[in-house]
Amino acid sequence: LDSVRRFIESANIRIGCFDLPNTWRGDDASYKSNLVELREISETAGSLNAGVCIATVSPTSERQPYQECFEMHRGRLAEIAGILAENNIRLGLSILPTADHRPADQTPFIYQAETLMTLIKTISHPNVGLALDTWSWDVGGVRWIN
Numbered sequence: 001l002d003s004v005r006r007f008i009e010s011a012n013i014r015i016g017c018f019d020l021p022n023t024w025r026g027d028d029a030s031y032k033s034n035l036v037e038l039r040e041i042s043e044t045a046g047s048l049n050a051g052v053c054i055a056t057v058s059p060t061s062e063r064q065p066y067q068e069c070f071e072m073h074r075g076r077l078a079e080i081a082g083i084l085a086e087n088n089i090r091l092g093l094s095i096l097p098t099a100d101h102r103p104a105d106q107t108p109f110i111y112q113a114e115t116l117m118t119l120i121k122t123i124s125h126p127n128v129g130l131a132l133d134t135w136s137w138d139v140g141g142v143r144w145i146n
Contacts, residue, residue, distance in 0.1 A: 001048075005048060008048060015049060017051075018045055018052075020080065021037070021038065023035070023037065024076045035083065042084050045089060046088055051088060052089065052091075054093075054094060055091060055093055055131075057073065057094070057109070057119065058096070059096045059097070059101045059102050059109055059110060060101070060102050061106060066107060066108070070109075074119060074123055077093070077128065078123045078128075081127055081128045082125065089127070090129060091125075091127060092131030093128065094136060095111055095112070097139040117130070
């Protein structure tokens with residue numbers, strides 16, 4: 001880690017962000033066991049001054065009704081945000097708005113900007129915000145002011 005840190009500093013590189021490992025969508029047992037790995041990743045990223053972690057919310061749910069899926073996301077992402085905050089890392093949430101990400105045999109979930117903002121507000125954690133991709137937001141229903 002020290003060698004990596006020296007390389008990054010000597011090259012005058014600043015790490016912009018990193019993706020949240022897909023450790024939060026599985027069953028409860030897998031999720032809890034993956035929190036240990038997330039703590040290690042968070043500590044490493046924090047020591048390298050990687051200040052933003054990005055998580056993409058799935059636009060569908062294979063096994064849960066909407067409200068149950070929403071509550072699972074809210075609770076888990078709040079817990080993840082707390083772990084990241086310990087290392088001064090912010091959590092940015094993004095969406096996959098296009099129809100090809102929503103198979104017809106799955107329950108639609110969050111694929112529009114407005115519902116993503118609702119999730120962010122209900123997480124109520126100061127280091128959770130929006131990872132803004134203007135293309136995704138336009139496809140996801142935001143109408144820009146001209």
